[in-house]
Amino acid sequence: MRRRLDPYTMILVAWSVATSVSAQxxxxxxxxxxxxxxxxxxxxxxLTHWAVLAGLLAYVLSTVxxxxxxxxxxxxxxxxxxxxxxxxxxxxxxxxxxETVPLLRxxxxxxxxxxxxxxxxxxxxxxxxxxxxx
Amino acid sequence: MPILVVILASIAGAVGGQLSLKRGMNRVGRVGRRSxxxxxRGLSSILLGLGFYGVxxxxxxxxxxxxxxxxxxxxxxxSYVAIxxxxxxxxxxxxxxxxxxxxxxxxxxxxVVSLS
Numbered sequence: 001m002r003r004r005l006d007p008y009t010m011i012l013v014a015w016s017v018a019t020s021v022s023a024q025x026x027x028x029x030x031x032x033x034x035x036x037x038x039x040x041x042x043x044x045x046x047l048t049h050w051a052v053l054a055g056l057l058a059y060v061l062s063t064v065x066x067x068x069x070x071x072x073x074x075x076x077x078x079x080x081x082x083x084x085x086x087x088x089x090x091x092x093x094x095x096x097x098x099e100t101v102p103l104l105r106x107x108x109x110x111x112x113x114x115x116x117x118x119x120x121x122x123x124x125x126x127x128x129x130x131x132x133x134x
Numbered sequence: 135m136p137i138l139v140v141i142l143a144s145i146a147g148a149v150g151g152q153l154s155l156k157r158g159m160n161r162v163g164r165v166g167r168r169s170x171x172x173x174x175r176g177l178s179s180i181l182l183g184l185g186f187y188g189v190x191x192x193x194x195x196x197x198x199x200x201x202x203x204x205x206x207x208x209x210x211x212x213s214y215v216a217i218x219x220x221x222x223x224x225x226x227x228x229x230x231x232x233x234x235x236x237x238x239x240x241x242x243x244x245x246v247v248s249l250s
Contacts, residue, residue: 008166067155067180068165075156076221076233080214083240086247108246115239122232 005123009072012065017084019062021092026055073123080119087113141197141209147190149216153224154183160225204248211244 030051037045046052069078090109094101158179163171197206214237221227 063184067159070156071159071162071165071171074221074227074233075152075225076218076227076229076237078156079152079217079221080233080237080240083214083244086244090247102250104250105247108243108248108250110243111246112240112243115236115241115243117236118232118239119236122230122236125232 005073005077005120009069010120012069012072013078013081013084016062016065016069017082017088019058019065021085021088023055023058023062024089025092026051026058030055077119077123081116083112084116087116137197137200140193140200141206142212144190144193144197145209145213145216147186147193149213149220151183151186151190152217153220154179154186156183156221156225158183208245208248211241211248214241214244 030049031046034042034045034049066078066082087109090101090105093099094106158176159165161176161179162173163169165171194206218229218234218237222229
């Protein structure tokens with residue numbers, strides 16, 4: 001059974017990806033301050049650091065939202081759409097964090113974005129569009 | 135163990151995890167307003183999927199501690215191909231042309247990103 005990609009599901013995908021990216025940034029921020037700590041102390045310090053805790057919470061949110069996404073659309077649609085992750089990360093590091101992003105990475109990210117749009121556009125079409133039409 | 139084996143195991147774990155999570159949610163039912171979900175029906179597959187995912191993440195972290203990201207990243211593109219095959223033959227999903235073309239573009243994009 002094929003279901004159309006409705007706006008509500010698209011919002012769920014975006015939310016799942018946004019929380020996942022936030023989780024990665026928060027965890028990296030939290031752990032980077034602990035690079036000199038080792039052993040058991042690393043874990044106790046990490047698990048009481050606000051950014052690490054917020055990052056873990058964001059991961060839980062992202063996973064729960066992802067389960068909701070999977071309940072609503074096929075995996076062969078949801079998985080490609082999740083690569084929005086790379087688009088967010090590249091855009092964030094380039095425009096917000098002001099890191100130098102190589103041109104080739106912009107080009108690759110743009111190709112990924114086109115792929116996402118192709119998948120999403122296809123799912124917005126009639127739900128019964130047959131395979132033979134191509 | 136050669137790092138290549140660890141990378142491939144990490145990718146396989148991520149793909150297996152997604153397939154298992156999807157299988158679980160297919161049994162649970164659609165999440166949304168006025169939906170009738172039965173969490174117990176899909177719980178074992180969901181837990182298995184989360185387990186796969188955890189192992190895959192640990193293997194990936196191990197990989198990144200041994201080799202450069204630019205070496206490991208191209209292998210991520212394999213996961214899109216594996217998901218397509220898994221969804222088709224494991225979950226009986228229909229591979230509409232837009233899904234194949236879109237995934238192919240994403241694979242290309244990931245490979246281009248990994249060149250940079």
